[in-house]
Amino acid sequence: MLDCLFCKIIQRSISAKLVFEDNDAVAFEDINPQAPTHVLVVPKKHVSSLAETTDADVVLLGRLQRTAAALAAKLGLSSGFRVVANNGRGAGQTVEHLHYHLLGGREMKWPPG
Numbered sequence: 001m002l003d004c005l006f007c008k009i010i011q012r013s014i015s016a017k018l019v020f021e022d023n024d025a026v027a028f029e030d031i032n033p034q035a036p037t038h039v040l041v042v043p044k045k046h047v048s049s050l051a052e053t054t055d056a057d058v059v060l061l062g063r064l065q066r067t068a069a070a071l072a073a074k075l076g077l078s079s080g081f082r083v084v085a086n087n088g089r090g091a092g093q094t095v096e097h098l099h100y101h102l103l104g105g106r107e108m109k110w111p112p113g
């Protein structure tokens with residue numbers, strides 16, 4: 001996808017601190033971390049948001065969530081972590097390529113802001 005920031009990171013034309021990669025996804029550190037651990041889990045396939053996924057993406061979505069859980073374990077987030085997908089401008093989505101935020105390393109409040 002031309003002009004998509006996360007596609008460019010996946011293609012390595014923009015650099016990021018990668019913490020994970022497999023056939024389906026990459027994970028890299030958020031450039032503006034909101035917690036001591038803040039990683040983005042991003043499918044290699046360009047889909048603009050969760051709302052744009054279809055039933056054909058069910059396995060991919062499951063893999064992304066499993067990747068987030070595995071990374072949480074690997075990164076030592078044993079006391080808890082949060083996985084968030086902001087969907088749409090009104091929910092704070094700023095990059096229109098589906099991603100899950102993996103946040104941990106501090107107390108999380110509820111409800112989120």
Ligand code: AMP
Nearest residue numbers: 016029030031032086092093094095096
């Ligand atoms: P969202 O606002 O939910 O769409 O999340 C987009 C996230 O991407 C934000 O938390 C940004 O801090 C993060 N971000 C933006 N540009 C970069 C970048 N070049 N490398 C890593 N993370 C980025």
Ligand code: ZN
Nearest residue numbers: 004007046097
């Ligand atoms: Zn993209």
